[in-house]
Amino acid sequence: MLVRSMFGMISAYLLGSIPFGYLLVKYVFTDRLDVRTIGSRSIGATNVSRIAGAKGGVLTGLLDIGKGMAAVLFAGKLTANDPWWMGWAVACAVTGHIFPIWIGFRGGKGVATGAGGYLLLSPLAVVSGLALWAVVVYAKRYVSLGSIFATASIPFWIWFWEGKVLRHPPQEIEPLIVTAAVTGGLIIFRHRENIRRLLAGTERKLGARLS
Numbered sequence: 596m597l598v599r600s601m602f603g604m605i606s607a608y609l610l611g612s613i614p615f616g617y618l619l620v621k622y623v624f625t626d627r628l629d630v631r632t633i634g635s636r637s638i639g640a641t642n643v644s645r646i647a648g649a650k651g652g653v654l655t656g657l658l659d660i661g662k663g664m665a666a667v668l669f670a671g672k673l674t675a676n677d678p679w680w681m682g683w684a685v686a687c688a689v690t691g692h693i694f695p696i697w698i699g700f701r702g703g704k705g706v707a708t709g710a711g712g713y714l715l716l717s718p719l720a721v722v723s724g725l726a727l728w729a730v731v732v733y734a735k736r737y738v739s740l741g742s743i744f745a746t747a748s749i750p751f752w753i754w755f756w757e758g759k760v761l762r763h764p765p766q767e768i769e770p771l772i773v774t775a776a777v778t779g780g781l782i783i784f785r786h787r788e789n790i791r792r793l794l795a796g797t798e799r800k801l802g803a804r805l806s
Contacts, residue, residue, distance in 0.1 A: 600680045603673040607666035607684040611691025611708055614698050615658040616643040624651050631701055634799070635789070638695075639703035641738045645799075656707045663688050663711025678716070678767050682774025685712030689778050693785050705782045706742045712778075713749060716771055719760075720752035736800040739789035746779045 616638035620630040624647035634642045640659065644652025663685055670684035671677075689705035689712075714721045728745035732738055750772045757763045757771065792798035 596674070599673040600670075600677075603670040603680060603684060604687045606669055607687035608691040609696070610662050610666050610669075611688030611705075612695035612697050612702070613658075613662060613691075614638050614695050614702060615662075616640065616655040616703060617698055619643065619651055619655055620646055623647075631698075635739075636701075637703045638692075638698075639705075640707060642703075659692065659703070659707035660711035660714070662692065663708040663713075664715055667712045667715045678770040679774070681716060682770045682778075685709055685716070686774055686778045686781065688712060689781055693781060704739075704742065704785045705778075706746060709746070709749075709778050709782055713753075713771075713775060717749075717753045717757055717775075719756040720749055720775075723752040723756070724749050732801060737793065737798055738801055739786055739798060740793060743783055743786055743790070746782045749779055750775045 617630055620643055621627055624643075628646065630636075630638055630643055630646060634645045636642070638655075640652040640656035643655040647655075666684040666688035667681050670681045674680040685708075689709045691702075692705045692708045693702050694700040695702040710721050710724070724745040727748055728741040731741035731744050735741070753768065753771045753775055757768045758765075789798060
């Protein structure tokens with residue numbers, strides 16, 4: 596069981612490491628441009644959209660969501676749907692997205708990949724986090740700020756929906772809350788430069804394109 600579980604975690608990291616945004620910008624939408632050299636220097640959907648437009652951003656986001664979902668499904672298959680290992684699979688996939696082995700450990704922020712994983716583990720929590728993200732982005736026009744608030748809220752939403760509303764047993768809820776908190780910590784840490792720019796008033800707003 597332990598060997599299969601560890602294999603699942605390694606696989607989750609490698610899945611998360613697939614740099615879809617980097618590949619799409621470099622080989623589909625531009626002539627060999629490295630997306631990490633412009634904008635926020637991230638390989639995620641928001642930065643991709645600044646170069647490739649909405650089409651590139653949406654495609655990147657969907658593929659990154661798929662990485663998180665695939666990691667959870669594979670871990671579940673290997674561990675008989677053990678919630679601890681499935682939750683850690685999300686953390687590993689997000690780690691892979693942030694530090695991808697294939698492109699020198701310089702990746703994205705991990706929001707979409709984390710959302711994809713928890714969309715399978717606690718869909719109501721993700722929907723609630725997405726609603727919060729939309730409210731913050733609509734009000735402030737900063738995608739990064741919305742992502743930080745939404746990510747930080749996921750453990751609470753899991754506790755609320757899975758524990759208080761659906762009344763799932765603690766042994767199912769606690770692993771999701773703990774791993775969501777760890778995953779959220781990784782994502783927020785990766786947003787540290789965005790936080791500095793937000794505090795300085797220099798963060799790029801939604802819809803702004805590179806000049």
